[in-house]
Amino acid sequence: MDLTMCIRVGSLFLTLTLWVSCSDIDLTKEPGHLKPFGTGGVNKPVKEMDGFPDPENFFENYVKPTKPLKMKGAASISKAMGKWRDEYFLSLDDDLDSEVKLETKKKENRLQAVDTKTFKNFVKIYNQTEHYMVDSVPPALSIDITIPCPLQCKQLTEHNFVDNIMWFSRGGTKSVVHTDSVDNLNCLYRGEKTLYFVDPSEHRHDVHIDYPDGTYSGMDVDAVDYTKYPGMANVEFYHVNVSAGDCIYIPYIWVHQVRSYGSNLAVNVWWHRHAKDDLDYSACNRQCNTEYTMAQAKFMVLKTIQHDPIEVRDDFMTYVSNDTNFEGFKHILFGDDYDKIVNDTTYVRAFTEMFEMLDADKDGLLSFTDLKTLDNEAWGTVGELLQLLMEDMEEDFEARNIDIDPDINPDHGAAGDSDEMDLHD
Known part of the structure; x- marks a missing residue:
C-alpha cells in the first residue's frame, strides 16, 4: 500500500493538512523517524557537471524545469577562491568597518537573536563563538567575485538580480527546512556543505511548511518526528555534497536543508524567478568574462518587486x-x-x-x-x-x-x- 494514500486524507489548504494514522502502519518504526532530515527515504543524486554550463544550457535544462545542479570546480574562476583568507580580510581598509548581521546559533532557529558587528570584528571572533554571518557581501569584497558564467546576461545583471549574500562561519551550521521565493546559485569558497532537497512537484504536501510566513518548517532537523510530520515517511530526497570550489543551483520553491562542515564561506546570488521566461540568450556573454564581477551588477532590494x-x-x-x-x-x-x-x-x-x-x-x-x-x-x-x-x-x-x-x-x-x-x- 502506498504510504501517502494510507496516511494522507487530503488537504484543505497548504498550511493546514489533515492527516490520519493507519492501523497497519506504525510511523515510529519507519526508517528516518527521530533521525536527521534526509535519513530514511530514498536518496537520489543531484545532477553534476564540471564547471559552469553556458546560459542557454543552464536555463533550458535546469532553471526552467526547476532541477538542481552541482557545478564542480566552477567557483575557481573567481579571485575570491585564492584570496579570501582571514588575514586578507583583516588587511583591507576599504568599507569593512560597516556592520553586518550575524546569527547567534549555528543550528538555525528563526526566533533566535540577531547580532551585529563590523565585518572585521566578526572575522576576529567567529572561530571562538557560534556567530554566523548572513548578510550582503561587503562592497569592498564584491570585486573578488566573478558573476557566475550562466548568469552573465544583461537582463539578469541589470534588472533581475535581487541580492548576493555571504555565509561565513566556523562550520557546524544547520539550516531549517525551508524554501526560497527566488532562484539561487550558491558558490562555496571554504569548507564542505551537505544539502538535501525535496522536489515540490512530487511531495508538495508531504513536507509540512507550518510557518508559511517564513516559508519554513518547524521540524527538528536532527530528529524528525513522524508523528508530528507523517508525510515525511513518504518523502524521497535528492542529496549532494559540495566542496570548496563547487557551486550549486537551488531552484525556486524546492524544499531544502543545508549543513556546513569546517571553516565555511559561501556566496550566493538570488535572482527574480520570472527572468527565465523571456531571457534573450543572444544578450548573454558567449565567452565567460572572469573580470565581470558582482561589483558591476545591479541588485534589486526585495521591496522593489511590487504588484507584479x-x-x-x-x-x-x-x-x-x-x-x-x-x-x-x-x-x-x-x-x-x-x-x-x-x-x-x-x-x-x-x-x-x-x-x-x-x-x-x-x-x-x-x-x-x-x-x-x-x-x-x-x-x-x-x-x-x-x-x-x-x-x-x-x-x-x-x-x-x-x-x-x-x-x-x-x-x-x-x-x-x-x-x-x-x-x-
Missing part, C-alpha cells in the same frame, strides 16, 4: 490548495492571527469581495483552476486591493495596539518574505 501580477498569482498558488473555502482563505492570509480579525465586519466584507473575485467558477471554493483562470489584469487588481487592505489594517491595528503578521503581502514581492528576505541557504 504574476508574482501575486504565484503567491496565492504557493499557499492555496484545491478546495480552499472562505475560512481557509482568511487563515492563509493571517495564519494564527486569524482570530484577531475574523469578527471585524469591515475586513470580512473586504475579504469576501476578494474571495469572490478569485472564485472564478463561483462554487464557494478556491482551486488551482480558479487561480489559473484569472488574467494578469485581474491579478494586478487583486494585488492592489490586498496592498490597500494591508495598509488600512496596519494603521487601524496599530491604533488598537493589535499585532498582525500577514503571510501574503504584495509589498514584500513574494509569499512569506519579510522586509528583508529570510536569509538562509
